Amino acid sequence: MRSSSRTAAFALCTAVTASLLAGCGTTGSGGGGADIGADDTTPVTITFWHAFTSDRETAAVNQALALFHQKYPYITVNSVKGQTDDKINQAIRGGTAPDVAASFNAGNVGGWCSSGAFQDLGPDITADHVDLSGIPAAVQDYTAFQGKRCTMPWLADTFGLYYNKKLFAAAGITNPPRTMSELAEDAKKLTAFNPDGSIRTAGFMPYFGGYEMLTEHLVPSWGGHWLTPDGQSNTAKDPAFAQALTWQKNLVDWFGAAKLKTFKTSMATEQSAQNAFETGSLAMMVDGEWRTAFIKGDNADVDYGTAPMPAADDQPKLYGAGYVGGNVMGIPKGAKHPGAAWKLLKFLTTDTDALVTLANQVGNVPTTLPALESPKLTLTEDPHFQPFLDVFKNPNTTTTPAAPDGGAYVTNFEPFAEKWQDGQVPDLKAGLAQVDQQNNAALKLGQ
The missing domain is CATH 3.40.190.10 (Periplasmic binding protein-like II)
Structure with missing residues (x-):
């Protein structure tokens, strides 16, 4: 699978x-x-x-x-x-x-x-x-x-964090990050740039669409819920979405969106034996459990570890949970x-x-x-x-619940997240409200 x-x-x-x-x-x-x-x-x-x-x-x-x-x-x-x-x-x-x-x-x-x-x-x-x-x-x-x-x-x-032990040791990092602040700090330590300023090794891929770096895999670190109990879109009302996107955008800005986009383009296809994590050009990534079998099957020369995705700094109880x-x-x-x-x-x-x-x-x-x-x-x-x-x-692990729109409430979020990371959303709160409006229309149509 x-x-x-x-x-x-x-x-x-x-x-x-x-x-x-x-x-x-x-x-x-x-x-x-x-x-x-x-x-x-x-x-x-x-x-x-x-x-x-x-x-x-x-x-x-x-x-x-x-x-x-x-x-x-x-x-x-x-x-x-x-x-x-x-x-x-x-x-x-x-x-x-x-x-x-x-x-x-x-x-x-x-x-x-x-x-x-x-x-x-x-x-x-x-x-x-x-x-x-x-x-x-x-x-x-x-x-x-x-x-x-x-x-x-x-x-x-089930999704978690993959990390390159050799690169961690070289950067003086002894343990995988447990908080999102630690993840951002470690990502910066692990990143190396070429003389022309382009990314040679990315400590982490915060740019949405880079392999399994997707909103549904990030938001659980803040405990977000996509839908309200009565089945309405919840991205504007649940503070987890704004907090997750703010964290993500800050790290994207540190790298530079244009540089990340170029690096993402250079990454081999996800299921390829040349996967960026397996070849060492991506030091940490979010991915599913199946990657362990791919790494073994590809005979990849990578000394790696796995751990739960880090949790929001103010929600330590979420560490150990995920998507x-x-x-x-x-x-x-x-x-x-x-x-x-x-x-x-x-x-x-x-x-x-x-x-x-x-x-x-x-x-x-x-x-x-x-x-x-x-x-x-x-x-x-x-x-x-x-x-x-x-x-x-883990009882705090979450999912994207079934909905009559075929999951469009998640896919509708994607173009908004892409505009956000490229700096094209001036008002995050207003943008999320518009996403909810679009999602609710789709959810109503699907009923």
Whole structure:
């Protein structure tokens, strides 16, 4: 899995999700017949779509499916890789939906739940007495919408700080920063410029859009909440947003926005073996837990450490927390075998061995607390990975909650943040109020 936020771009928003029900196939068995695989052992084949594509990832999925088949030998799963949200939505509209669909993009959950494009899992959860208390609150937030749970979490991305130990030692820095002031100070110590004034080594990338330096990964350090309890945009009312942007802009100004933009352009693509952190030209960065697997797979010559993202200076209780997002899985409207589909969905998202098997192979955080505590979770043997497991479990860890606009309240913030860092926003408070106004219009349209 890659980033659950921006690198797996928000797909088809309000207009599409609102129209998904038009032209959908029937629910249940698809023809009014028996729900094969629900309460009997009649052999049945179901279709499962997921977005994984690499040989390593699909092999891991197949291992988890093999465990499922051992438990339910009468259910055969036709697993189809590389399926996007666009394809899922098109299949739902065309009446050819798979029985189970998994997505990298939790941003679409609000639209899927509110439109009925994904079926309500509540009755099945209640009937099978599925205990959701083993899923952290932040994870429950991005997999349900307005009390309706139409998806379950299936592995998570958790974000933290990566730092280059060799560069730290050369700069006389002994420990990773715990506060945002320390992060800024360390970034300056670690930065080196070329004779012409351009950046040779960046201590940190504060410029939005530089790899995983995104607003949703920064704001949790101040405890920000994107939406109010009643689902309205909250960026102007919550002081965390202005505080986070002010910190960010001060560091951008120290570097020089033009210099950072040039440096950002010179950075190799994020998933490349020439990633700027892996080659040593970026001393610290915010990134997801999957980077540990990439560094190992790329045979990168970098001596590094990982830690939680620093917290705002006046909120030390937030140190150890961070941002979490991840894969989601549901039963689309029109699924021909919803009973068997529920068995597969419940197994893949709640069975400890299935989650641990997939997490170990893919390198993502398993999404239940029992899986995190499993002795079979070999990820715990890697000291680089442990901080992400701790962040995931932290009760102060937050997410971008599901919304009917397909997550547009976050993507709408991006162009404003870009103007802000380039000095094109004269009044931050007024600008945030305008963002809220735009977001609220999108949120209302998506309802």
